[in-house]
Amino acid sequence: MKKITMNKIVEMDGDEMTRILWQMIKDELLSPFVELNTEYYDLALTERDKTDDQITFDAAEAIKKYGVGVKCATITANAQRVEEYSLKQMWKSPNGTIRAVLDGTVFRAPILTESIKPYVRTWKKPITIARHAYGDVYKATEYRVPAPGKAELLFTGENGESYRETIYDYECAGVLQATYNKDSSIEAFARSCFDYALSTRQDLWFATKDTISKQYDQTFKLIFADIYEKEYDARFKKAGIEYFYTLIDDAVARVIRSEGGFIWACKNYDGDVMSDMVSTAFGSLAMMTSVLVSPDGCYEYEAAHGTITRHYYKHLKGEQTSSNPIATIFAWSGALRKRGEKDGNSALVSFADALEKASIDTIDSGIMTGDLALLSDRTDVQKVTSAQFIAAIRRQLEKLLG
Numbered sequence: 001m002k003k004i005t006m007n008k009i010v011e012m013d014g015d016e017m018t019r020i021l022w023q024m025i026k027d028e029l030l031s032p033f034v035e036l037n038t039e040y041y042d043l044a045l046t047e048r049d050k051t052d053d054q055i056t057f058d059a060a061e062a063i064k065k066y067g068v069g070v071k072c073a074t075i076t077a078n079a080q081r082v083e084e085y086s087l088k089q090m091w092k093s094p095n096g097t098i099r100a101v102l103d104g105t106v107f108r109a110p111i112l113t114e115s116i117k118p119y120v121r122t123w124k125k126p127i128t129i130a131r132h133a134y135g136d137v138y139k140a141t142e143y144r145v146p147a148p149g150k151a152e153l154l155f156t157g158e159n160g161e162s163y164r165e166t167i168y169d170y171e172c173a174g175v176l177q178a179t180y181n182k183d184s185s186i187e188a189f190a191r192s193c194f195d196y197a198l199s200t201r202q203d204l205w206f207a208t209k210d211t212i213s214k215q216y217d218q219t220f221k222l223i224f225a226d227i228y229e230k231e232y233d234a235r236f237k238k239a240g241i242e243y244f245y246t247l248i249d250d251a252v253a254r255v256i257r258s259e260g261g262f263i264w265a266c267k268n269y270d271g272d273v274m275s276d277m278v279s280t281a282f283g284s285l286a287m288m289t290s291v292l293v294s295p296d297g298c299y300e301y302e303a304a305h306g307t308i309t310r311h312y313y314k315h316l317k318g319e320q321t322s323s324n325p326i327a328t329i330f331a332w333s334g335a336l337r338k339r340g341e342k343d344g345n346s347a348l349v350s351f352a353d354a355l356e357k358a359s360i361d362t363i364d365s366g367i368m369t370g371d372l373a374l375l376s377d378r379t380d381v382q383k384v385t386s387a388q389f390i391a392a393i394r395r396q397l398e399k400l401l402g
């Protein structure tokens with residue numbers, strides 16, 4: 001069979017068990033069918049340390065250049081890792097670095113199969129959470145008020161004009177917190193959400209608490225509405241999708257009653273909390289995909305889970321593990337599909353579709369990794385190792401590709 005050719009994407013290798021899965025996926029499910037054309041960046045912790053993290057910045061710049069990247073899970077250094085790997089310093093999270101360079105929004109969506117039922121009975125299609133990953137309580141200034149006194153909000157403009165208002169006259173001790181956000185970041189968030197809704201042809205929901213937060217949350221609502229009217233309304237109508245704004249508490253109630261199949265855009269804190277709720281309710285972290293979309297249309301795909309350290313230590317002892325490669329496979333299929341869509345390469349798009357179908361069909365034939373076997377209520381489940389699971393997907397894929 002002639003291999004499918006493609007334009008270049010950025011490949012970012014990673015750490016531990018996911019690095020092992022990465023190579024298995026390439027060897028068994030990609031290279032036999034596609035003439036893989038990637039610019040390779042090794043983001044293994046040892047390489048980041050060796051290059052003083054320059055490799056991460058280079059990879060992020062390359063995503064800007066080529067428009068599409070795929071990333072393996074990586075270790076985020078902490079004190080224990082500094083010791084384990086004798087690091088020069090506690091390097092920042094690669095995902096944070098890449099996000100800062102691309103100024104993007106992260107979209108997380110579960111992969112659904114017949115064999116694993118969501119805890120919420122009405123959910124039939126995935127719910128994608130779009131989290132604004134900038135500002136608010138994550139960049140707050142806080143103060144523990146020790147004793148009675150007056151707290152004021154003071155803003156001094158560059159032009160010397162100022163704004164001052166009493167927050168509270170404390171008659172006792174208490175707490176005080178100041179959060180901020182900025183229009184440029186909210187606008188980038190809005191555009192990423194609208195673009196992603198168009199590119200996946202799903203409705204977009206957005207919710208804040210603007211009835212209570214009449215300046216702060218109201219600004220989010222107004223910026224979204226303004227950008228939607230001016231830049232997206234006609235394109236949404238043409239695509240047959242809808243933009244829908246409501247209050248966050250109303251959104252929560254509607255999400256639980258819904259069938260799924262839409263994108264739920266959340267402010268930073270709401271997105272943090274709601275993405276854990278949604279992913280758990282759908283089943284497993286090993287079945288969550290994640291894509292970073294920049295406002296200028298660059299896409300970086302990865303699995304939502306980490307490097308599965310506990311399994312890696314077993315692997316090092318020579319044991320076969322039953323780690324689930326699905327989210328990493330879908331990171332690859334997502335990147336290949338996006339490359340194909342951008343270039344009009346329909347063979348590549350079809351391959352990505354076939355790879356995803358083969359993966360899901362394998363699970364729905366009862367062959368699963370241990371994490372899924374625990375979740376499934378089928379009685380005929382065959383629990384297999386990662387290698388056996390990938391081999392089973394390969395057999396399905398070969399069948400599909402004829």
Ligand code: NAP
Nearest residue numbers: 073074075076286304305306307308309310323324325371
């Ligand atoms: P994790 O790697 O997601 O794993 C946590 C646990 O979840 C695993 O021990 C395993 O449970 C289960 N699990 C996760 N993915 C699985 C899969 N594909 N197949 C089967 N089971 C899976 O999180 P962590 O242990 O907290 O973090 C490990 C390392 O990953 C850390 O160094 C962290 O910095 C890094 N991390 C990276 C990213 C990223 O690059 N995007 C994200 C998160 C964390 P059992 O052990 O019970 O089987």
Ligand code: MG
Nearest residue numbers: 271272273276
């Ligand atoms: Mg969280």
